[in-house]
Amino acid sequence: MVEIDKKGLSDIKGGGISIWGGIGIAAGIIFLIGVIDGFVRPLPCN
Secondary structure, X not given: OOOOOHHHHHXXXXXXXXXXXXXXXXXXXXXXXXXXXXXXXXXOOO
């Protein structure tokens, strides 16, 4: 087992959401809102 020094600890990155992850989460939420809106307020086809 290797002991990590202070510099090694400061180099560790984790738990962040990338820009594409944020866009994907936003797109999923918008899609779900659209599906719920379609069930609650169905509009006739033109």
